[in-house]
Amino acid sequence: MTIAIDQGRTKHASRDVTAWDRLKVNRNWLGFWFMLPAMAFLILFLAYPLGLGIWISFTDARIGRVGNFIGLENYEWLWDDSIFWLSVFNTLLYTIAASVFKFAIGLYLALLLNENMPFKAILRALVLIPFIVPTVLSALAFWWIFDAQFSIISWSLKQMGVISQNINFLGDVYWARFSVIFVNIWRGIPFVAITLLAGLQTVSPSLYEAATIDGATRWQMFRHITYPLLTPIIAVVMTFSVLFTFTDFQLIWAMTRGGPVNATHLMATLSYQRAIIGGVLGEGSAISNAMIPFLLAAIMISWFGLQRRKWQQGESND
Amino acid sequence: MRLPSLRAVGTEAKLLLIGIPVLIWTMLPLYHMFLFSISPKDSAFSGKLWPDHPTLHNFEVVLKQQHYYLSHFWLQLWNSLLIAVATGVFTLLIATFAAFAISRLRVKCGRLVMNLALFTYFIPAAFLAVPMYRTMGSYGLLNSQWALTLAMVTIATPYSIWVLKQSSDQLPVELDEAAIMDGASPMQLFWLVYIPLMAPALVAVGTYALLLAWNEYLYAFLLLSKDTSVTLPVGLGNFLAADDSPWELLMTTGLIYALPPAAIYYTFKRYMVSGLTAGAVKS
Numbered sequence: 001m002t003i004a005i006d007q008g009r010t011k012h013a014s015r016d017v018t019a020w021d022r023l024k025v026n027r028n029w030l031g032f033w034f035m036l037p038a039m040a041f042l043i044l045f046l047a048y049p050l051g052l053g054i055w056i057s058f059t060d061a062r063i064g065r066v067g068n069f070i071g072l073e074n075y076e077w078l079w080d081d082s083i084f085w086l087s088v089f090n091t092l093l094y095t096i097a098a099s100v101f102k103f104a105i106g107l108y109l110a111l112l113l114n115e116n117m118p119f120k121a122i123l124r125a126l127v128l129i130p131f132i133v134p135t136v137l138s139a140l141a142f143w144w145i146f147d148a149q150f151s152i153i154s155w156s157l158k159q160m161g162v163i164s165q166n167i168n169f170l171g172d173v174y175w176a177r178f179s180v181i182f183v184n185i186w187r188g189i190p191f192v193a194i195t196l197l198a199g200l201q202t203v204s205p206s207l208y209e210a211a212t213i214d215g216a217t218r219w220q221m222f223r224h225i226t227y228p229l230l231t232p233i234i235a236v237v238m239t240f241s242v243l244f245t246f247t248d249f250q251l252i253w254a255m256t257r258g259g260p261v262n263a264t265h266l267m268a269t270l271s272y273q274r275a276i277i278g279g280v281l282g283e284g285s286a287i288s289n290a291m292i293p294f295l296l297a298a299i300m301i302s303w304f305g306l307q308r309r310k311w312q313q314g315e316s317n318d
Numbered sequence: 319m320r321l322p323s324l325r326a327v328g329t330e331a332k333l334l335l336i337g338i339p340v341l342i343w344t345m346l347p348l349y350h351m352f353l354f355s356i357s358p359k360d361s362a363f364s365g366k367l368w369p370d371h372p373t374l375h376n377f378e379v380v381l382k383q384q385h386y387y388l389s390h391f392w393l394q395l396w397n398s399l400l401i402a403v404a405t406g407v408f409t410l411l412i413a414t415f416a417a418f419a420i421s422r423l424r425v426k427c428g429r430l431v432m433n434l435a436l437f438t439y440f441i442p443a444a445f446l447a448v449p450m451y452r453t454m455g456s457y458g459l460l461n462s463q464w465a466l467t468l469a470m471v472t473i474a475t476p477y478s479i480w481v482l483k484q485s486s487d488q489l490p491v492e493l494d495e496a497a498i499m500d501g502a503s504p505m506q507l508f509w510l511v512y513i514p515l516m517a518p519a520l521v522a523v524g525t526y527a528l529l530l531a532w533n534e535y536l537y538a539f540l541l542l543s544k545d546t547s548v549t550l551p552v553g554l555g556n557f558l559a560a561d562d563s564p565w566e567l568l569m570t571t572g573l574i575y576a577l578p579p580a581a582i583y584y585t586f587k588r589y590m591v592s593g594l595t596a597g598a599v600k601s
Contacts, residue, residue: 028423028425028426030419030423030504031419031423031424031425031426031428032419032425034415034416034418034419034423034425035415035416035419035420035425035431037411037412037415037416038412038413038415038416038431038475038479039431041412041468041471041472041475042434042435042438042472042475042476044457045450045453045468045469045471045472046438046441046446046472046476048453049446049449049450049452049453050441050446050449052449052452052453053445053446053448053449056448056449056452061452109340112336119337123337123340125584125587126340126341126344126345127340127344128583128587129344129345129348129580130344132529132576132579132580132583133348133576133579133580134532134533134535134551134575134576134579135533135535136533136535136551136554136555136572137351137551137554137572137575137576138347140351140554140568140569140572141347141348141350141351141569141572142347144350144351144354144565144569145346145347145350152346152350186343186344186347239440243440243442244442246442247442247443247444247445248444249443249444249447249536250535250536253535253536253539254535254555268442268444268445268447271444271447271448272444272447272448272536272540275447275448275451276447276448276451276540281448281452284448285448285449288444288445288447288448288449291442291445295440295442295445299440
């Protein structure tokens with residue numbers, strides 16, 4: 001009798017424990033609590049501003065004033081705005097020129113650093129420097145290199161007798177574009193090189209050994225082993241590189257503020273200038289939103305790049 | 319035997335030939351800067367490779383805040399540090415919780431959250447600048463350092479979740495199972511099993527967020543305006559507004575500003591490259 005009661009009690013108690021435990025231990029419930037901070041942040045500070053950005057572009061909002069809905073007026077206005085189209089052209093030029101060079105030089109450096117050579121560790125560390133130096137600082141350093149009067153480039157060229165007058169790097173339309181693209185390449189190479197290097201190191205050396213035995217040339221090895229295996233990481237790196245170059249703000253703002261005569265205005269800097277400095281939030285947001293199609297295109301291209309590689313390897317798409 | 323060694327010499331020469339331009343290419347702008355910082359004001363433009371009278375006077379001026387533009391140097395440095403550390407800590411907490419929930423607790427729609435996180439990483443900071451300004455305004459946070467910290471945490475979090483999730487997927491599930499068999503609660507699992515094993519990736523992510531905040535210019539510029547609350551890069555940017563900028567001081571301040579991230583980066587480099595590229599290689 002007592003045993004039975006005890007049994008009943010313990011059963012009851014243990015059921016209590018499991019119920020409480022389940023509440024505490026329940027994976028989904030706990031998972032929800034663990035996800036909560038991230039969700040809250042992303043909704044409050046990412047999703048809300050994103051939605052707001054799209055909404056503002058359809059209003060005539062200014063700083064300190066809530067705008068009224070005006071439909072597509074901002075976009076129509078931009079369509080006829082030659083400075084906006086100039087900024088689109090600049091952005092495309094900036095992105096394409098810088099990305100091509102960053103990729104070519106970065107890949108070359110990665111292949112070099114992957115080989116055995118003296119001072120490898122030091123070289124690797126050095127290559128990273130432009131990436132670590134804060135953007136504003138590299139802009140300042142290059143300000144001097146491109147200075148109209150004291151430029152070290154002009155000085156050296158003059159010493160060599162190539163030119164007789166200083167080059168006005170940041171004051172001339174074409175030189176200014178060249179200069180900002182140059183600095184962007186300088187800053188961007190380490191990211192491409194180091195990430196591709198990490199990818200190269202995952203390629204098994206036995207593949208190269210087998211290819212060497214089969215008498216493959218270096219170019220054949222690159223074309224048929226390195227390149228296919230590196231494709232997915234190239235896609236990822238170049239997508240990021242293109243995205244960040246396309247939306248660059250800091251470098252341009254610190255170096256030229258969009259000048260001379262808007263020659264280096266990118267869409268991001270123009271948006272900032274119109275929205276925050278000019279106070280016309282609606283128009284600034286519309287310029288930002290005009291970046292979306294380009295960004296989507298870049299993402300799609302890289303996504304299909306990844307897909308193709310899976311198909312080549314015969315993996316199932318998960 | 320002779321042929322390969324000859325070839326090796328050839329490659330070595332070739333590598334040196336490439337190594338030297340790389341060295342000049344990366345170091346020239348920074349060396350130029352360093353040169354400025356140790357030159358007296360009037361001889362900075364002489365075009366020499368080493369100044370005739372190297373001096374630490376510029377550093378003294380900066381550290382003692384003896385110039386109009388530098389009157390808040392220490393405060394701005396402190397602001398930078400505070401915001402960077404706060405961003406690092408918050409990002410780490412939020413991202414670790416989320417990665418644990420997705421990877422180990424296997425919450426429903428974890429995959430969806432991961433894809434969203436990856437997607438949000440594609441949203442560039444400059445794209446959000448204008449609405450972020452408005453959002454912080456409506457939360458009443460403009461000109462508060464919280465605004466910058468929260469914005470930086472938001473920007474750093476998606477990528478951090480992604481990286482942490484990738485590396486926690488590499489931990490064997492058997493560890494979890496063994497711990498649960500021994501009666502560990504999920505909280506114990508988190509603190510006693512997961513966190514210690516994830517330490518290298520956590521270092522990488524924390525450093526990433528910290529450096530991101532330390533280097534940030536656009537949002538610092540956008541969300542803060544008082545001279546006493548801005549971070550050092552904004553302070554540096556204000557130098558440029560003047561026509562007669564004291565260049566040697568600007569460069570000196572810049573060098574001081576660049577030292578902490580370089581030191582942190584090279585200390586944790588081992589973790590950084592492997593940790594942050596893990597996601598990219600695996601995908």
